[in-house]
Amino acid sequence: MEGDATVTHSRGPERLDLRTTTMSSAAPSPFEFAGTVYSHGWAVLHPNRWDGGRRALIRTERFGAGRVVHLEVTGTGRADRQRVRIDVRHEGELGPSERKAVTRSIRRMLRLDEDLRPFHAQCRKAGGRWEAASHGLGRLLCSPSVFEDAVKTICTTNVQWGGTRAMVRGLTRNLGEPGPLSGDNSEGFPNSFPTPEAVAAADGRTLEGARLGYRGPYVRELAERVTAGDLDLEELRTRDASTEEIRRELLAIKGVGPYAAATLLMLLGRYDHLAVDSVFRTFVSGRYFEGRVPADGDAREIYADWGRWKYLGYWFDLWQGLDEEL
DNA sequence: TTCCAGGGGTAGA
């Protein structure tokens, strides 16, 4: 078939008129690259991939003009003067504005412009298992767009982690766009994360194919609101407003409740709310209540002293030993 | 087979 021939050609090795553009961007100090990328499940949700052997974040990224590129991000430099190296594999020329877009996305994902010095100081003060976090941890991986973070967060609700991964995989497979190294074989890389426009325009069967269950209509409504301009998610990153104001807006999104709002606030760089879910309840019950299940209010009280860093205080309390479950 | 997960929407009190 004609369509198949086109797809085969675009995925075959002969198409690989690929170039590699390498860029570098300064990291704050202290900064631990691997611990930043592999800080929570986002590292392995499509279109992200964590190559533990090479300690590289791999991602298929689509830019506004429609170009899709393959990114490989690694940490370089001395301990006290770290940098992030970005290798972009692409077809044709990569213009200055596209280079800037790549760097902006990676800096955003790694939170390189967040000031975590007060958090690190609090970790040193807390000592014990938090001490390690003061040496460059705390920048929990986020997505280039708030839309992607919001969709992924909705896909973490009321489902086991394997289900979340399957849903996000379904979204990229069905509605994302293949990158220069994407393919349907075992060595292929994921498609890009779908744009709001692609989700809003998806026919029912395509979206159902992602197996989002009852979350499907929530994700579609979110995409429609963003596409129509009724909701500006990206503006939430920079809005000069209280956390409570941002939280109210997040809670107005269908599919986003207290847990998802706290998770999204974390992804927006606001750490003063705890994401109370089954992981939180189980962990706090075991560590602080001798297995007894406390009321949520009592469980929250454990991290009250962390003030505006509650989420991170909890996260690095939990994180010991959790990474092998990813 | 039943239970429940990195919960949330809705109706009714």
Added chain:
DNA sequence: TCTACCCATGGA
């Protein structure tokens, strides 16, 4: 503000 009930899906 709180509770009860319902919600797709898939792994355990």
